[in-house]
Amino acid sequence: MLQSKTRAWVSVDRNAILHNVEEIKKLLDEDSEIMAVVKANAYGHGDTVIAKLLENNGIHTFAVSSVDEALNLRRVGVSGDILILGYTPPVHFHYLIEENLLQNFLSLDYAKKVNEFALAYGVKIRGHIKVDTGMGRLGIRYTDDEDGYEDIKAVYQLEHLAVEGIFSHFSVADELDEENLNYTSHQIELFEKVLERLKEDKIEPGKRHIQNSYGILNYKLHYDFVRPGLLILGVTSDDAIPIKSNPDFIPALSWHANISYVKTVQPESSISYGRHYIAKSERKIATVSIGYADGVPREVSNSGMEVLVHGKRCPIIGNICMDQMMVDVSDIDDVCEGDVVTLVGKDGDEQIKIDEWSRKVPTINNDMLCRISARVPRFYSRLK
Known part of the structure; x- marks a missing residue:
């Protein structure tokens, strides 16, 4: 029987996360290490708890989006390397030194700014060079005519930067059509x-990495790091997308709320804002x-999306409100205040996956998980 914890909550299975890490390792080259991507509050699962769990179980390199996310990890005692994948404003460059962080050197001009700051303080700032091989987002653009290589080389030569790695990012590793x-x-x-040119110029590239989650699932490569995010949490971006591998992932997150009120309404009664649901019979x-x-x-709202009550599927009706929503429980006996509703997870023989929500929006699972707001408390299972 599911137990109430508060008005609404998320439960995260730490044992599932450790299981998923072992499943990821089965897909890797024996010399590849995991750089755990825990940005965006670990996709809604809780960045500090997840990072500490992983560090305590042998993962010592992490990736985040921003300096504030990196500081969150440091504040709870995460001591491993943390690579900031995004842009750090110059006003925050001091944190790169004080907290021993790795910065994405995303362009030559940006790297020069970091270098100037490091020169002023007589230190070296650590980081990895981002190469844009076709994502078209951040990084020094490298093309077939080798445009961009001189910028990459120049970053390695900046005296007050410690360039410890080089990386890129796939844009369509989840797509398996020929194009x-x-x-x-x-x-x-x-x-x-790029790596070959660096070798020719006798420049040590440092740690190399390019595989995101779908890069891990669909490509067997031989680089120093892989960068799983969602895979650690037991989900992919879209359950319907085929993959080349067959891992046994376990979704770590379940999402629940309490019933606060149960009533019977007569035919023609309207429910919620806008009166978009009108009862056709007693409900x-x-x-x-x-x-x-x-x-x-x-x-x-009014899309046919269902939740679980007493192990049975029940439709959401009427417009979803800021703090509440309504569910038709006409086919379930003994429903009462305080009963648990499962939005994501298992109840009895039934299960609702995050992917069902994503399809109704429609969006991808990354987005849907990140939407779970900070006011929803996270609870974590005990380790077995």
Whole structure:
């Protein structure tokens, strides 16, 4: 029997996370290490708890989006390397020194700014060079005509930077049609050309990495790091997308709320804002203490999206409100205040996956997980 914890909550299975790490390792070259991506609050799962769990179980390199996310990890005692994948404003460069962080050197001009700051303080700032092989987002653009190589080389030569690695990022590693397979293969070829040029110029590239989660699932490569994010948490971006491997991942997150009120309404009764739901017959309606301020997407209102009550699927009806939503529980006996509603997870023989929500929005699982708001407390299982 599911137990109430608060008005709404997320439960995270730490044992599932450790299981998923072992499944990832089965897909890797024996010399590759995991750089755990825990940005965006570990995709809604809780960055500090997840990072500490991973560090205590042999993972010592992490990736985040921003300096504030890196500081969150340092404040709870994460001592491993932390690579900031995004832009750090110059006003925060001092944290790179004080907290021993790795910065993405995302362009030659940006690297020069970091170098100037390090020169002023008589130190070296650590980081990895980002090479844009086709993502078109951040990084020094490298193309077939080797445009961009001189900028990459110049960053290595900046005296007050300690360039400890080089990386790129796949844009369509999740697509297995011929065109996108060729595109990803071309990204790998460009990355390899950069590494070969560095070797010719007797420049040690440092740690090399390019594989994101789908890069791990679909490509067997031989670099120093891989960068799983969602895979550690037991999900992919889209359950319907085929992959080349067959890992046994376990979703770590479940999402619940309490029923706060149960009532019977008569035919022609309207429910919630806008009167978009009108009862066609006598119905039993449960109000659930969760809404769009908690991350429940308002877009799924009146869409047929279901939740679990007493192990049975029940439709959400009416517009989802900021703090509450309504569910039709007419077919379930003995529903009462305080009963647990499962939005994501298992109850009895039934299960609702995050992917069901993503399809109703529609969006991807990354986005849907990140929508679960900070006001929803996270609870973590004991380790076995």
